[in-house]
Amino acid sequence: MSVVKKIWNSKLWLLIVIVLLAAVNWLASIYHARVDLTNEKRFTLSTPTQKILKGLDDVVVVDVFLKGEFPSGFKKLAASSNEILSEFKEIAGTNFQYNFISPDDEVEGTTVKWGDTLSALGLYPYNLKSQLKEGEKQQLVYPVALMRYKEKVLPVKLYNGIPNIGRQEINSAEALMEFELANTIYKLTHDDKPMVAYSIGNGEPPAGSYITYDLVESVLRPNYKLFTFNLNIQPEIPDTFKLLIVVKPTQPFSDIEKLRIDQFLMRGGKLLFFVDKLNAEMDSLRIKNEVIAYDRGLELDDLLFKYGARINSDLVMDLQSDKLPFDVNGNGQFEFLTWNYFPVFASKSDNIINKNLGFVSGKFVNSIDTIEAEGIKKTVLLSSSPNSRTIATPALISGKENVNAPQDDKFKKANIPVAVLLEGKFQSLYTNRLSQALNDSLQKYDAVFQQQCLIDNKIIIVSDGDMVLNSVQKNEPLPMGMNPYTYGTQQQFQFANKDFLQNCLDYLVNQSGLSEAKAKDYTLRLLDSKKVTAEKTTWQLINIAVPVLLVFLFAVIYQWWRKRKYTK
Secondary structure, eight states: OOHHHHHHHTTHHHHHHHHHHHHHHHHHHHOOOOOOOOTTOTTOOOHHHHHHHHTOOSOEEEEEOOOSOOOHHHHHHHHHHHHHHHHHHHHHGGGEEEEEOOTTSBOTTSSOBHHHHHHHTTOOOEEEEEEETTEEEEEEEOOEEEEEETTEEEEEESOOSOSSOOHHHHHHHHHHHHHHHHHHHHHHHOOOOOEEEEEESSSOOOTTSGGGHIIIIIIIHHHSEEEEEETTTOSSOOTTEEEEEEEOOOSOOOHHHHHHHHHHHHTTOEEEEEOOOEEOOHHHHHHHSEEEEEEOOOOOHHHHHHHTEEEOSEEEEESSEEEEEEESSSSSOEEEEEEEEEEEEBOOSOOGGGTTOOOEEOSSOOOEEEOOOTTOEEEEEEEOOSSEEEEESSEEEETTGGGSOOOGGGOOBOOOEEEEEEEEOOBOTTTTTOOHHHHHHHHHTTOOOOSBOSSOEEEEEESOSGGGOOOEETTEEOOTTBOTTTTTSTTOOBOTHHHHHHHHHHHHHOOSOTHHHHTOOOOOOOOOHHHHHHTHHHHHHHHHHHHHHHHHHHHHHHHHHHHHHHOO
8 A cells, every 4th residue: 555545544634734734824924925917017116116125224104094985096096005015015024014094083192183284294185075965075185194214204195186086197196106105215214315505696585585485494405405505606516516406596697607507517416497587476466466577687598508498588378277366347356267377287298207297387487498409308397288378578467367268269389398307418508618717717716627518417497486486375384386375265276396396306316216116107908998888798698607607517517426426
């Protein structure tokens, strides 16, 4: 008798099976292996993300505020968040924990609800309204998370799109979720912040003013080592700075200042411009009810032209715009109407700066032309809607313009660029035209003139200085991208200006290497609606009838086998 037969007859097989099952379960608790069969590797974390998670030296806790009854879109967002967080935990182990919390729950040890705390942190909810039989129902949804590491806390936005979340918006949010979470972990766990210079000396708003509060305190200081830099006084921009940011200058740049900017770029420094070429301010419009927009004379045209872009002396008007209150009938009763000089921009390029980016608002914005520059790649980051136009300067802007509906036939231009990314080996503006005075200023500090960038470099130019400034209401700064006129009303909406700024900064100076994670793209595979309608009955029969028939077939075969075995 064989050994196998002896074991079978002695009933030892049951013990062996139990031992094998216990061993398999024990090994499975130690070793994990999964196969990602999706075409875009949806469930495979990028190498930089895995490296960040494996390098955690303490516990990272993520509190996600997507617990409760939501519309289907936000339910799917919650499920996707749970999936990606479980993937993070697989890699990081006990050093990564996450919880789902309802915004209606109270903060532990207080009587304050989480929703109120999030709003106080500048994480405003989506106000969803549904019409029920008993009336209108209001629901506030916070698609955000708070990430904690040691004594540090940072917010994570899981969704930046429109309130009426759809399949495409969910798809974009899912594709970007790994980057948002991993990038926040990187910021929490790394203290080696890049050095950034904020330019002053040409009429820029001070870094400590109310209108730069959100820019400085929410974006720059928490993530970068920020210094103010006066181009008038300092002999050159040190190479220790990774980026020079120029925000809404109002006074002209001299040749020596432009040379310092130019040589900083040639040595590898990045540039980020938010420039209003025209003088057109809302404060003047409030006082006089009309204002004439005219060129500031910043003297930056030749510098930007050499690098491949030109900010035009015009204003972009768009039917897709933000709203302002207007006294339509002259009786003191104000109505919110779109103000065509405050266009709202959507991103149309596939650059990772624009991934999952919501609408960005502007104020008195100029158009940008890209210029032929050898070896320079140009990418339009923000542009107008298909229903826009430009008006030349000097232009008279009147507060009475919106009393009558705009003439739609004048808004025929589409995709007017207002923000561009330039990449490549830039040529110096001063090649073959360096004056003796400028050359002497370089030699005075033992600086060597560079005619061309040593390596590929990057510049971002935005033709709106107000885009990254915040409004002030009752001596309190509002969040960036918030309209002060709709703030506190049912039409309140925070535009994605801060997200756009942060994406630009990340692209220019981010050291985490997470561009691979941000470049992920999920394909939205929709069913063919015509084919579904035509073959509906067939597939219903296959899914309902076939399993039942298979059960009956198995029963018949089983009974036949038993009858044949036990019938003598």
